[in-house]
Amino acid sequence: MAVTSARTGLESRLRPMYVAVFLQSVGLWVPIEKLFMTDIGFDNGSVAVMAAAYAAVVPLLEVPSGILADRWSRRGVVFIAQSALIVSVVIGGLSPNVGVYIVAALFLGVFFAMQSGTFESIAYDTVLEETGDSTLFERTIGRIRFVESAGLVVSALAGGVLAEVVPLRATYFMTAPFIGVAAVALLRFREPRLHRAEEAEPLREQVAATYRTVLERGAVRPIVALLVLTALLLQAMLEFGPLWMVALAASAGLYGPHWAGLMAALGLGGLLGGRLALTRPITAAVIGATIVACCVVLTTSHVIGIVVVAQVLMVLLVVAVSIPITGRLHDAVPSTIRAGVASGVGTLTWLTFLPFALLFGAVSDRSGIHDAGWTLGAVAVITVVLLAWTVRGFMRSPAGVPLEPAFAADRFRPDDDPQWAGHWVDPPTAWEQPGVQIDTGATVAEVRAAITDLPSPQHDVIVARDVERRSPAEVRDQLDLSPSDERDLLNQARGRVRARLDDHFEEDGK
Amino acid sequence: MNPNNPDTVADADMACKEFVHLITAYLDGALPDDLRADADEHLDTCDGCQNVLAQWRTIIALAGRLTEADVDNTDEITRNRLISTFRGLRRR
Numbered sequence: 250m251a252v253t254s255a256r257t258g259l260e261s262r263l264r265p266m267y268v269a270v271f272l273q274s275v276g277l278w279v280p281i282e283k284l285f286m287t288d289i290g291f292d293n294g295s296v297a298v299m300a301a302a303y304a305a306v307v308p309l310l311e312v313p314s315g316i317l318a319d320r321w322s323r324r325g326v327v328f329i330a331q332s333a334l335i336v337s338v339v340i341g342g343l344s345p346n347v348g349v350y351i352v353a354a355l356f357l358g359v360f361f362a363m364q365s366g367t368f369e370s371i372a373y374d375t376v377l378e379e380t381g382d383s384t385l386f387e388r389t390i391g392r393i394r395f396v397e398s399a400g401l402v403v404s405a406l407a408g409g410v411l412a413e414v415v416p417l418r419a420t421y422f423m424t425a426p427f428i429g430v431a432a433v434a435l436l437r438f439r440e441p442r443l444h445r446a447e448e449a450e451p452l453r454e455q456v457a458a459t460y461r462t463v464l465e466r467g468a469v470r471p472i473v474a475l476l477v478l479t480a481l482l483l484q485a486m487l488e489f490g491p492l493w494m495v496a497l498a499a500s501a502g503l504y505g506p507h508w509a510g511l512m513a514a515l516g517l518g519g520l521l522g523g524r525l526a527l528t529r530p531i532t533a534a535v536i537g538a539t540i541v542a543c544c545v546v547l548t549t550s551h552v553i554g555i556v557v558v559a560q561v562l563m564v565l566l567v568v569a570v571s572i573p574i575t576g577r578l579h580d581a582v583p584s585t586i587r588a589g590v591a592s593g594v595g596t597l598t599w600l601t602f603l604p605f606a607l608l609f610g611a612v613s614d615r616s617g618i619h620d621a622g623w624t625l626g627a628v629a630v631i632t633v634v635l636l637a638w639t640v641r642g643f644m645r646s647p648a649g650v651p652l653e654p655a656f657a658a659d660r661f662r663p664d665d666d667p668q669w670a671g672h673w674v675d676p677p678t679a680w681e682q683p684g685v686q687i688d689t690g691a692t693v694a695e696v697r698a699a700i701t702d703l704p705s706p707q708h709d710v711i712v713a714r715d716v717e718r719r720s721p722a723e724v725r726d727q728l729d730l731s732p733s734d735e736r737d738l739l740n741q742a743r744g745r746v747r748a749r750l751d752d753h754f755e756e757d758g759k
Numbered sequence: 760m761n762p763n764n765p766d767t768v769a770d771a772d773m774a775c776k777e778f779v780h781l782i783t784a785y786l787d788g789a790l791p792d793d794l795r796a797d798a799d800e801h802l803d804t805c806d807g808c809q810n811v812l813a814q815w816r817t818i819i820a821l822a823g824r825l826t827e828a829d830v831d832n833t834d835e836i837t838r839n840r841l842i843s844t845f846r847g848l849r850r851r
Contacts, residue, residue, distance in 0.1 A: 378777070443780065655779060656779055661776040671776040671777065672774055672805070673775050676810070677810045677811050679810045680810075681813075693825065696821045696825065700830040712830055715818070716823070716829075716830055736787065740780065746822070750817075751814075
């Protein structure tokens with residue numbers, strides 16, 4: 250009962266976010282971009298300049314925007330991202346020449362940099378706040394990916410049709426209202442504020458903590474490496490996948506369905522990833538073997554249908570695998586640096602992709618696209634080996650098992666309640682009632698039993714803080730915890746003690 | 760108040776569900792000013808949350824009367840560690 254209501258509470262709270270993600274993924278101009286660029290005078294050289302400018306802006310902005318999201322508001326950062334996207338499509342549609350269009354591309358870079366990592370951080374904290382633990386995160390992020398790809402597929406199809414009846418420029422302007430509505434939908438989303446539940450750390454320390462988490466040796470490193478590798482495979486497939494179509498002289502009519510297949514695979518991979526049990530060795534082995542097999546097909550097959558199936562399958566599986574890994578990353582990172590770390594992974598992916606793209610291009614120029622497929626195969630093998638090695642650690646450690654929340658989810662009104670969303674259904678009553686003694690030996694014994702029964706991190710924190718009366722700073726040092734972890738664990742511990750005492754007084758009152 | 764800041768549009772009201780996550784931070788005086796103001800405003804009108812806040816204070820007072828030896832669960836930790844070791848062995 251409590252579980253179902255937590256789930257519906259989560260779904261209704263996330264609904265405006267799904268709507269926003271769908272609408273901002275609608276880019277009616279995407280299918281005609283190459284055509285439009287040729288019209289306004291782009292040649293190979295200026296395309297390269299644009300790509301370089303874009304590639305420079307995104308990694309520069311990603312981590313700073315993630316840190317801004319952690320210090321200020323994730324929703325606020327997405328709001329700025331959406332504003333940049335509107336500016337980008339308006340300038341894009343107005344641009345008379347190459348220079349102006351490059352400005353539009355830079356604003357698109359601002360959008361990508363600012364929203365990267367932000368939605369997954371919002372999703373993780375919302376799941377945590379609504380359900381008390383992170384179990385449903387993977388399913389949620391899978392749905393976000395699905396909704397995103399639905400937006401991409403719909404606009405890929407609609408944009409092409411639209412361009413038949415209106416000027417190419419118009420597809421840019423017609424995209425803007427969708428983003429505007431996405432921003433309005435986002436305003437209706439109640440942002441979790443876990444990341445702000447403590448005094449702001451000095452900026453320098455937060456920046457240092459963010460970079461340390463992404464780059465330093467430790468439990469997070471293999472997870473970051475896996476995320477970078479899967480993102481690299483995905484990006485390579487989306488960037489270079491169409492080159493196989495060119496090499497195999499596919500007819501023009503096949504490009505649309507090919508692209509739609511890749512976009513649909515993004516979404517289906519998201520849904521699959523939300524349900525994937527990577528910890529089962531057989532599942533991990535089958536997926537790993539299939540990914541490598543897809544690469545082998547890409548290096549050898551000259552049959553268009555088989556190549557397309559291999560690409561679609563590979564995108565689907567790579568997205569699916571990345572979702573539980575994303576979950577483990579967020580499990581390992583405190584809320585206060587969550588968006589910054591997620592963006593840091595994005596930056597590392599960019600920095601890895603650039604040299605990889607150069608290598609891929611060089612091999613492909615010299616000896617053809619099929620041979621270039623081997624570079625992809627090499628990355629896939631490294632990914633699968635690292636996955637097999639890391640996956641054993643994916644079992645949540647017993648110490649990390651979240652406690653039952655202090656208040657069951659069905660104690661609060663659902664999020665779609667018109668007036669009292671998130672307020673008590675039946676407010677807790679005071680323990681101090683006529684005839685009830687609070688400070689008795691029996692009560693102290695109950696507190697003692699409740700604390701003794703707590704699992705170790707919560708037990709250790711409440712003993713240090715409330716029994717030994719140490720200061721928060723001392724406890725953090727002693728147990729090596731971040732300020733937010735220390736307070737979360739203590740709040741959970743006190744919540745469990747409260748639940749026990751509440752039962753105790755209720756029996757007393759009878 | 761900045762009208763362009765989406766935070767000030769819809770989040771001015773704190774829900775009970777959010778408050779119960781923040782009680783310890785509230786008592787530690789660790790909330791940023793704006794969240795603290797939201798929490799105070801919420802407490803002014805919400806008896807349920809006032810009661811929970813009072814209960815948190817009662818727990819802190821009661822726990823302060825225990826000694827470390829009272830709440831030592833080392834035996835239990837050792838047992839849990841053994842159980843998870845066995846579980847790990849069976850997985851291999």
